[in-house]
Amino acid sequence: MPQLPLLDLEPQADDVVGECTAAMRASPRQLPCKFFYDRRGSQLFDRICELPEYYPTRTELAILHEHAPAMAARLGPRCLLIELGSGSSVKVRKLLDELVDPVGYMPIDISREHLLDAAGQIADAYPELDVQPICADYAQPMTLPEPTQPPQRRVAYFPGSTIGNLHPDEARRFLARVAGMVQQGGGLLIGVDLRKEPAVLEAAYNDAAGVTAAFNLNLLHRINREVGAGIDVDAFEHQAVWNGEASRVEMHLVARSDQHVALNGDTFHITVGESIRTECSYKHTLASFASLASEAFEVVDVWTDARQWFSVQYLEA
Numbered sequence: 100m101p102q103l104p105l106l107d108l109e110p111q112a113d114d115v116v117g118e119c120t121a122a123m124r125a126s127p128r129q130l131p132c133k134f135f136y137d138r139r140g141s142q143l144f145d146r147i148c149e150l151p152e153y154y155p156t157r158t159e160l161a162i163l164h165e166h167a168p169a170m171a172a173r174l175g176p177r178c179l180l181i182e183l184g185s186g187s188s189v190k191v192r193k194l195l196d197e198l199v200d201p202v203g204y205m206p207i208d209i210s211r212e213h214l215l216d217a218a219g220q221i222a223d224a225y226p227e228l229d230v231q232p233i234c235a236d237y238a239q240p241m242t243l244p245e246p247t248q249p250p251q252r253r254v255a256y257f258p259g260s261t262i263g264n265l266h267p268d269e270a271r272r273f274l275a276r277v278a279g280m281v282q283q284g285g286g287l288l289i290g291v292d293l294r295k296e297p298a299v300l301e302a303a304y305n306d307a308a309g310v311t312a313a314f315n316l317n318l319l320h321r322i323n324r325e326v327g328a329g330i331d332v333d334a335f336e337h338q339a340v341w342n343g344e345a346s347r348v349e350m351h352l353v354a355r356s357d358q359h360v361a362l363n364g365d366t367f368h369i370t371v372g373e374s375i376r377t378e379c380s381y382k383h384t385l386a387s388f389a390s391l392a393s394e395a396f397e398v399v400d401v402w403t404d405a406r407q408w409f410s411v412q413y414l415e416a
């Protein structure tokens with residue numbers, strides 16, 4: 100495997116205890132969903148993506164499979180592709196297979212080992228491609244290096260509908276930062292999950308095999324593991340509910356009995372039936388997403404599946 104020139108922006112380690120304590124003080128009580136993804140949580144998430152009820156991953160892959168040539172035509176020749184939160188760099192292969200003379204691929208991920216491993220595999224599979232892995236928290240502002248050849252266009256790639264896990268204000272701020280990253284005339288190719296029947300949505304976040312429940316409860320195990328909080332994890336149960344007014348699926352951990360959670364010198368009393376909200380997953384319409392993005396980007400192309408359950412959209416800054 101080739102030795103790749105890692106640009107290490109040394110992302111700060113998560114302050115799990117500080118951020119969780121602050122979120123638990125909020126009303127209603129919350130825990131940040133970004134903490135789902137420790138080693139165990141990431142494994143559980145990979146299993147979620149394979150579940151029959153969890154339609155987003157396979158639907159997005161099918162859209163990519165069918166429309167990658169059209170997407171590549173829209174991105175144009177000599178583009179620099181910047182992947183935000185590249186993980187295993189799996190979905191991007193469908194695009195790389197179709198792009199004409201891309202000047203480079205910059206995968207950005209917070210997990211150094213995972214990044215180097217995935218970037219190495221891409222460099223192996225696409226020997227002509229200039230691969231520049233960047234270890235960074237893509238949610239933080241950063242200055243990107245110049246690619247070795249000048250690109251015709253910079254395009255950020257953000258699949259998976261991860262934008263759905265941001266509240267609208269956070270999403271607008273994030274999109275403004277991405278627009279700055281790709282510069283005027285640059286683009287964003289983004290996966291956006293769409294509004295659909297509540298029964299389909301609730302099943303996707305409350306699967307019969309209980310994998311999503313384990314993923315949600317792992318957050319409490321993680322807090323116990325990392326800060327020795329001594330939370331009685333069995334005293335909580337997973338709940339996923341559709342909040343139609345806010346157009347989002349909410350995941351909660353509901354106390355089965357009265358609980359005391361000690362964190363960072365604070366004790367939180369949680370009464371039976373009370374819940375801690377752990378994640379919001381917003382579901383957009385094509386119109387609501389265009390409006391959310393409108394301060395930073397204009398939507399110029401949308402590809403969806405036949406049921407219009409998921410979309411991949413190309414936005415221009």
Ligand code: AVI
Nearest residue numbers: 147259260261264304311380
């Ligand atoms: C990562 N993100 C887009 C997933 C989602 O669908 O909101 C996280 C997830 N939570 C439960 N299942 C999957």
